[in-house]
Amino acid sequence: MTAVTGLRVERRDEGWVVAGPESEDLRLVNDYLGYLGDRHYAPGTRRGYAFDLLAFLRWLAGQDRRLDQVDPEMLLRFLASCRSTGPSSGPSSADAGSSGGGREEGLAAATVNRRLAAVGGLFAFRAMRDPSAPNPMPRGPAARRAAPGQRDGLLGHLARPQPRSALRVRQPRRLPRALDAGEANALLGSLRSWRDRAIAGLMLFSGLRSAEVLALTVADVDIARGWARVAGKGGRERRVPVDAQVAGWIQTYLLAERPDTEASTLFVVAKGRNRGQPLTPAGLRTIFRYHRDRAGVPAGHPHALRHSFGTALAEAGVDLAVIQALLGHAHTDSSVGYIHLAPVRV
Numbered sequence: 001m002t003a004v005t006g007l008r009v010e011r012r013d014e015g016w017v018v019a020g021p022e023s024e025d026l027r028l029v030n031d032y033l034g035y036l037g038d039r040h041y042a043p044g045t046r047r048g049y050a051f052d053l054l055a056f057l058r059w060l061a062g063q064d065r066r067l068d069q070v071d072p073e074m075l076l077r078f079l080a081s082c083r084s085t086g087p088s089s090g091p092s093s094a095d096a097g098s099s100g101g102g103r104e105e106g107l108a109a110a111t112v113n114r115r116l117a118a119v120g121g122l123f124a125f126r127a128m129r130d131p132s133a134p135n136p137m138p139r140g141p142a143a144r145r146a147a148p149g150q151r152d153g154l155l156g157h158l159a160r161p162q163p164r165s166a167l168r169v170r171q172p173r174r175l176p177r178a179l180d181a182g183e184a185n186a187l188l189g190s191l192r193s194w195r196d197r198a199i200a201g202l203m204l205f206s207g208l209r210s211a212e213v214l215a216l217t218v219a220d221v222d223i224a225r226g227w228a229r230v231a232g233k234g235g236r237e238r239r240v241p242v243d244a245q246v247a248g249w250i251q252t253y254l255l256a257e258r259p260d261t262e263a264s265t266l267f268v269v270a271k272g273r274n275r276g277q278p279l280t281p282a283g284l285r286t287i288f289r290y291h292r293d294r295a296g297v298p299a300g301h302p303h304a305l306r307h308s309f310g311t312a313l314a315e316a317g318v319d320l321a322v323i324q325a326l327l328g329h330a331h332t333d334s335s336v337g338y339i340h341l342a343p344v345r346v
Helices: 024-038 043-062 072-084 109-129 181-190 194-206 210-215 244-257 281-295 302-315 320-327 336-345
Strands: 008-012 015-019 139-142 163-165 227-231 237-241
Touching: 008 043, 015 024, 015 043, 024 043, 024 109, 043 072, 043 109, 072 109, 181 194, 181 281, 181 302, 194 210, 194 244, 194 281, 194 302, 210 227, 210 281, 210 302, 237 320, 281 302, 302 320, 302 336, 320 336
Parallel strands: none
Antiparallel strands: 008 015, 139 163, 227 237
16 A cells, blocks of 8 residues: 555544654644644544645645755745546535536635644644745735734734645635525425424524534533523633424434433434434434435525524624624624625525
8 A cells, every 4th residue: 555545534533634654744733633622622623634734745745855854945836736637536516615616627715724724733733843944935025914813902903914726726706505495395395303303493493504503412401491592612611592393303302212311412313323322413414415405495404494593683784793692703893794794585
C-alpha cells in the first residue's frame, strides 16, 4: 500500500485523526487536530479539517514532497488542483460545506477556502511551536472587520482586523435555501417513526443544527414547559422554545420507541446491532437521504429545515437580535441573510 492510499481519516477517543504510515508530517497534522480540540473547535469543524489535511497530504505525496518543502508556489499549485478536480475523498459536498450542486470545474469555492484555511492553520501552528519554521502561506490584506472573539470585552473597539491569507477563492454570496410549505409538509409526511419526526421538528420549528440535535440529552428537553437547552458552536449554550406538537412527538418517542439504554443521548439507534447507541451524523444523513428521495424533495437536507425556520422568523418581522439568539449565531452577519429573504418572499 502506498503512502497516498495508506492515509485515511479515523475517529478515535481523542477525536478525528489522520491515520496511516507513521511520519513526521502525520504527527504534525494530528498534533494540530488535537490543538483544535483543545481550543474547543466544533467536532464537525475538526472532522472537516481532518479531511482537508488528508487531501493536502495525499496531494503532497503525489508531488513527492513533504510539509517542510512547501513554499508559496506549491500552495498556488495546490489551489489550482482544488479548482480543477472534484472531491476524491472525504465528506460529501453537502457535508464539506459546498455551496452549490454538481460542479464540473472542481470543488466549490467555500470548500476550497476551508481547505486552504486548514492548511494555513497547520503552518501557523507549526510556526507557533517552532518560530524558526517559515510559514509559506502568503498573507493578504487585512480583513474588513475583526473576528467575533476580538470584539469582546471592554477594549473590543480597539481590536485591529488581522491580515487574512491571500490564497482565497471569491465566494458568491447566496441567500439561505429554505423549503416552501409544500416541500416541508411532504418531507415530514414521509417520516414514519416518532424519533425521525422529532428530529425534523426540532430543526424546522426550533432551528437546531444537525450536531445540536444529536448532542441533546434526555435531560436537556423540558417537555412540560416547552423548552430545550442546546449546546451550540464554540461551547455557547442557548434555550430555544419547542413547538407543542414537536414536544408531543418527543414524549411519544420516549414512551413508545426509545429502547432501554444507558446512553443519556436523546436520540439513539432504534434497531440493528447498534441498537441503543447514540445516533451518529452518518446515520442522520442516511435518514434524510432516504426520505427526501421518497418524498420527492431533493432540497430536503437537514440544514434546509433550519433555514426554513430562520426565513419564517424574518417573514414574521422578528427582530434581528432575536433571530440571532434563536439560531445561535455568534454574530449578526450570519443572521442578515434571512432578513434579505423577507422582502423577496413577501
